[in-house]
Amino acid sequence: MSSTPERVAVVTGGSRGIGRAVSTRLAATGFTVVVNHASGTAAAAATVEQIQEAGGRAVAVLADVADEHAVAAMFDRVEADHGGVDVVVHSAGRLALSTIADQDLDVLDALHRTNIRGTFVVAQQAARRLRAGGTFVGMSTSVVGTQFPTYGAYVASKSAVEGMTLILAKELRGRDVTANVVAPGPTATQLFLDGKTQDQIDTLSKVPPLERLGMPEDIAAVVAFLAGPDGHWVNGQTIRANGGMV
Template identity: 85%
Template structure:
């Protein structure tokens, strides 16, 4: 009796928040998941343990997404050990909130190194390595559309990321590889909730017509659809997963 070939998914920033939910969901869907992390070794190990405890397959690999040599080495290891790469989800990102007038430019440079250069590096490496039937998914933000004050630097970086992935989808013509972006609205992660009062959280939860914050699992479900068999006809799109925010 033949067995199905191993399917490999690499999730950058895969050890925390939305990235962790994506990692666990793809593992539940049968992927061997490479949980990439920049520095959170304990969180990555905990994510791998959670996946393995549920009967899935995972490994943690450290790499700075903005370092092309580190990303290439990570994917070289995956290809050597597992034979190829089928899915790359670029969830790693950095947030710095400030008005444009007061934005610290060193913080801006650090944010853009991760969010713009990092997206470009990961997309570039994925373009060389994804197998036929594969998928690339980038993560953006619905604030690109809602344009909330103090998000100027972040929105600039995520707008750039959206544009890159739309072009990538066209450049992968003939490869049977899709490229899409998921842009979450307010999602109840540790990073999002940190520093907010309960009053602020309650107000944000009322913004979508569904009147709640998103859950990391909500975003992971959209990603799982895009990289699964039912999402093969969706390509070159930004999906705003935000409960109906305008």
């Protein structure tokens, strides 16, 4: 009787926030999860420990997503240790808020290095390595549609994520590999909450018709659907997971 083949997911930015929720959710559905992080070794180790304590399989791997050599080495290691890659979720990202008039261009460059170059580097490796039946999921933001002031630099980067990922879906024709984007609305993560007053948080939580902030687990559930067999007919789409916010 043959054993079930190991299914392997790489989650960038997998140690915190939405990435951590995605890592734990995919592990719970049977994936071996590679928890990528660029810093925060303790957080990555805690994520791996949480998965293992729940009976799942996970390993933490350090790599700057914008460094093509580090990312290629990470995928080399995954293939050597686990035989291949079936799902890549690119959750790593930066957020910096400023009006366009006042935007510090050094901050802009750092944000775009992670959010645009990092997405391109990870998507490039995913395109080269994902096995048949596989999935790439990029991470955008619903602010691409709502266009809140002070999000100019961030939205510029996430618009790029949406554009390149939907092109990737077409370039993967014939491979039985999907590429989609999940675009969360306001979600209760450290990245979102930092620098906001309680009044700002309360106001934003009332914007969706469901009148609450999203939770990381809400977004992880959408990613898990796309990564599983039930979601494999969804391809080349941006899914705005935001409680109905427009």
